[in-house]
Amino acid sequence: MPRGPVSPSRASAGAGVLAWAALQLAACAGVEQPPTTATEADSADQIGYGIMHFLTEDGMRRMRLTADSAYAYHRAQRHRLFGLRVTFYSPEGRETSTLTARDGTYEWRTGDMEARGNVVALSPDGRRLETSVLRYSRTRNEIVGPEAFVWITPEQRVEGDAFTSDPDLRNVQTTRARGAIGRVQIDR
Numbered sequence: 001m002p003r004g005p006v007s008p009s010r011a012s013a014g015a016g017v018l019a020w021a022a023l024q025l026a027a028c029a030g031v032e033q034p035p036t037t038a039t040e041a042d043s044a045d046q047i048g049y050g051i052m053h054f055l056t057e058d059g060m061r062r063m064r065l066t067a068d069s070a071y072a073y074h075r076a077q078r079h080r081l082f083g084l085r086v087t088f089y090s091p092e093g094r095e096t097s098t099l100t101a102r103d104g105t106y107e108w109r110t111g112d113m114e115a116r117g118n119v120v121a122l123s124p125d126g127r128r129l130e131t132s133v134l135r136y137s138r139t140r141n142e143i144v145g146p147e148a149f150v151w152i153t154p155e156q157r158v159e160g161d162a163f164t165s166d167p168d169l170r171n172v173q174t175t176r177a178r179g180a181i182g183r184v185q186i187d188r
Helices: 008-028
Strands: 044-055 058-074 080-088 096-105 113-122 129-137 141-146 149-152 157-159 163-165 177-181
Touching: 080 157, 129 163, 149 163
Parallel strands: none
Antiparallel strands: 044 058, 058 080, 080 096, 096 113, 113 129, 129 141, 129 149, 141 163, 149 157, 157 177
16 A cells, blocks of 8 residues: 655654653663662571570570571671560579660670660669660670660669679779769779
């Protein structure tokens, strides 16, 4: 079937379709993959819920760690924990203190831990330590707080800028105490 001259209205409609197609191709040019947002969970090797871990020494329980959820990183041998709760035990297996925090990390190789966000440690006989960051060293059996803290016992209240203590919260030491009420033992 022979084709005659194209009408101006059909020519402008065809040109409009071609222009639209060219714009669509130009808009897609250079996009190699769809945009994504990587999260910490994306790089984790495993994600777990309802985590419980026991640390033992010479056959005795020294620490029980629980978390609402965790990200496991196998290469780094580290876990990022959320809804953290840690119970410390004496060498005889007696509970000495319990720590809670918003989140933290646990190093599987060393047994060291860091707790962050609303950190509260309580002893069975009423000692209480509050801070924003607390680090536990397994080899030294020591907790360290590099941030401001409050330590409350039935006899005293001590506030300071940093502290070192045993996990039992019996020997809290600071070089920068402030606002102390009652007897205070300060390491100078």
